[in-house]
Amino acid sequence: MTAALDLAGLTKVYGAKTAVDHLDLAIPQGSFYGLVGQNGAGKTTTLSMGVGLLRPDGGTARIFDIDVWADSGRRAKELVGVLPDGLAMPERLTGREVLTYLGLLRGLPERVVAERAEELLALLELDAAENTLVVEYSTGMRKKIGLATALLHAPRLLVLDEPFEAVDPVSAATIKEILRGFVAGGGSVVLSSHVMALVEQLCDHVAVIDKGRVVAHGTLAEVSGAGSLEKRFVELVAAGDGGAAKGLSWLSS
Amino acid sequence: MARMKIAVLRHSMTGRRAGFVAIGGILGAALAVGTIVLAVSAPALLPAAYAGWMLGWILGPVFAGGGDETLRPEYFTLVGLPPRRQATGLLVSAFVGVAPVVSLLALVGLVVEGARHGAGAALVALPAVALQLAVFVLLSKVAVAVLGIVLRSRLGAVPAGLINGTLLAALGQVWVFPVAFGANGGMPEFIRYLPSGWGVLAVQGEPGQAVTALAALALLVALLLAAWAALLTRRTTATNRSGGRPGRRPGRAADQAPRAGARPASDGSTGSTGSVGSAGPTDSGSPAGSAGSAGRTVPQSRAVLGKELRTWSRDLVRIHQLSFALAYGLAFAAAPLLVGWPGMLPWAGLIFIVMAAGMSANLYGSDGTALWLTIMTPGAEDVRGRQLAWLLIVGPPAVVLTVVLTAAVDGPWPMILTLLAALLGGGAGLVPLVSAYGLVPGIDPHRRSGNPLRATEDEGSATGQVYVVLALCALTAAPAGLIAWRYGWPGVIAGLVTGVLCAWGFGLLAQRRLTAQGPELLELLRTGRRPATKARPDLPRREQIISGVCWGFGAIPLFPQGVVPAITKLNGSGTRSWFLALYLPEWLQWPTIVFMISLGLAMYGAGLWIWLRHRRHPGLATAA
Secondary structure (H helix, E strand, C coil): CCCCCEEEEEEEEECCEEEEEEEEEECCCCCCEEEEECCCCHHHHHHHHHHHCCCEEEEEEECCEEEEEHHHHHHHHHHHHEEEECCCCCCEHHHHHHHHHHHHHCCCCCCHHHEEEEHHHHHHCHHHHHEHHHHHHHHHHHHEEEEEEEECCCCCCCEECCCCCCHHHHHHHHHHHHHHHHHCCEEEHHHEEEEEEHHHHHHCCEEECCCCCCEEEHHHHHHHHCHHHHHHHHHHHHHCCCCCCCHHHCCCC | CCCHHHHHHHHHHHHHHHHHHHHHHHHHHHHHHHHHHHHHCCCCHHHHHHHHHEEEHHHHHHHHHCCCCCCCCCHHHCCCCHHHHHHHHHHHHHHHCHHHHHHHHHHHHHHHHHHHHHHHHHHHHHHHHHHHHHHHHHHHHHHHHHHHHCCCCHHHHHHHHHHHHHHHHHHCCCCCHHCCCCCCCCCCCCHCHHHHHHHHHHHHHHHHHHHHHHHHHHHHHHHHHHHHHHHHHHHHHHHCCCCCCCCCCCCCCHHHHCHHHHHHHHHHEEECHHHHHHHEEEEECCCCCCCCCCCCCCCCHHHHHHHHHHHHHEHHHHHHHHHHHHHHHHHHHHHHHHHCCCCHHHHHHHHHHHHHHHHCCCHCCCCCCCCHHHCCCCCCCCCCHHHHHHHHHHHHHHHHHHHHHHHHHHHCCCHHHHHHHHHHHHHHHHHHHHHCCCCCCCCCCCHCCCCCHHHHHHHHEEEEEEHHHHHHHHHCCCHHHHHHHCCHHHHHHHHHHHHHHHHHHHHHHHHHHHHHHHHHHHHHHHHCCCCCCCCCCCCHHEEEEEEEHHHHCCCCHHHHHHHHHHHHHCCCCCCCCHHHHHHCCCHHHHHHHHHHHHHHHHHHHHHHHHHHHHHHHCHHHHCC
């Protein structure tokens, strides 16, 4: 079976720093895939290149075997829903207007757009803020409207960059439920996070990224082994430190 | 804080920016030297010169979009400094920079003036220089802070734009005022008594007057500092409502899915994951619930149009831009009425169009990283909708203004209508084109600081872009204008044709650029730096800087410092504005103008040459 997302030899160099270094990763169809790594490990860069938001210096990205970077990735972009981290939205619209605008832009019929927008807003509990412009949304609300835009066109692959950051626990539970339902229905999800517990709880596959390379990947059980994912992650990433407790001596007096 | 600012400035001194700062610094230094020369040769005019500097300090940052915010008060919120101390710290750091140094140089004129009145007066000049500079810098800060607070609502953005536009137009038409006051060559007395003149008063008078003037300056500094501190506190503690709340609930979708019907649906959906199906992978088109007929689709440009029209009516920055352009056009054209000449009135609408094009030229920059949505939408045609929205917003007021005012003076109809058509089309084409090709990264709207006008970190390039668009927009109307001037009415047809061609062709180019270079533009918007493109792998850093400076700023010597003063001089209207040439002695004026024009042309030539030379490298093809 072709992979939902297939990254091969992806490379991105910023000046002297190699952000992503010949990274290979295949996300199987129907998997709930977690990408973990420290800040600056290259998660966002990898995902951006994978979906067509950042041109790689080398390598390929294929979504359901369609090259993202050929022919401006037209077909591939119909199949993927993206939630980037920290990018702007059409800020002077309300949540509903954003969804309407994007739905129509994607060529969905007006009725369909209206119905889906209604359902998504209600589900994500954004319908209470009917008159609030996106520019005044809180960080958590921004994540939720971003997720709604990613889901709007019924994609088969979701690529989510830090989807739970600053989201309150109740909304997080809703989002988890939506994502589990999406995978149960045959969809595939890739999300990045540095909260290990969350990845353990949600994902069936996981890849550990460090310094722009995949240092471990596979099913959750394969990667974390006998212990917890967090323990394994620290072992993989913090090489040399030995995990010695380096407390702040002046804090405990 | 001052050390922090030096560090920040040092880090940002790269490429185009450094080039702009250098050019700005040199121009400023030239003006400052001019002021000192004035102090030697025509001391009577010194208060007027300083009034000009003060106006520059107040208006400069307002026009450039909010002034120097290298260090934002928000950075220090958590340090918990008392407002006064914070203001003092920020004030000290405000003196670090090119503009204060240049102004300090200009204020040396006070010492010169003092020396004329004796050694004592020269000594008085030293504190006067310091206090006067503090007044300039603080006035600038307070003006921006007040504006920032006024601009938090839509109600404030419109008058602020109108006032700014009127002031700037008055500055552009400053020649009418001396003429109107019947004091050609003289100077209205009140200018001497403006705060900008207090320093001069201090060094000119006897000890009593000197002490009074210095005390007044010191008091003013204290008052301004207190006001600024108070405003800073308000800014960092007030909730930042940078967008006006829409009074009603607009939106097509809202109308079509009334709330009453929505409630039950949402209640039913929260329980089961199955209802997510409408957004789920198993569903390929028609959502559950809507049996069969899925409604109709609308053209993409209509979706974009809807978004853009709402943005125009809600984004304070855009509202301010529009009201600014409107006030500028009206005031500029109406100013000659003061001397009894109504002939300029028909041009108000045309000036408005050009100004509106210039102000909105950074369309994609001001939307920030929202560009990712356009990139991720397959086959999205963003440009046409934006053009249409721009035309719908700018067109009607421009047409009404033009028709009414031209009718009022029974003006030159063929020429005015020709230019109206040509400029509207030209503007609609240039706005997306320039913002796609000369994108200046902005601050994402949700990250903007207390000053909503501050839409970019790089106001040097943004200001340069405004000038470029003003010039280009005027240029698009030139062919049709020439025909109208020569043959009359056929010009209108030419204007329509060039207008449509510009709007269509430039729009097409912009769309192509967005499609091909979308990811690179997004990276620029996100990081604020041009990606180290493979386009110019071999272009050495030095040449990058040179060509950046050439392209970015060739327009300044060419148009405002070359062509415009040449026209002004030919007309003999006497306005000097900021035209360097017209501040120089008579025999130097024409050589300066010629030099400026050749400098501008040479800069474009050099930029083009460097670019052409490197175009031959194969690396360019990858990104182009």
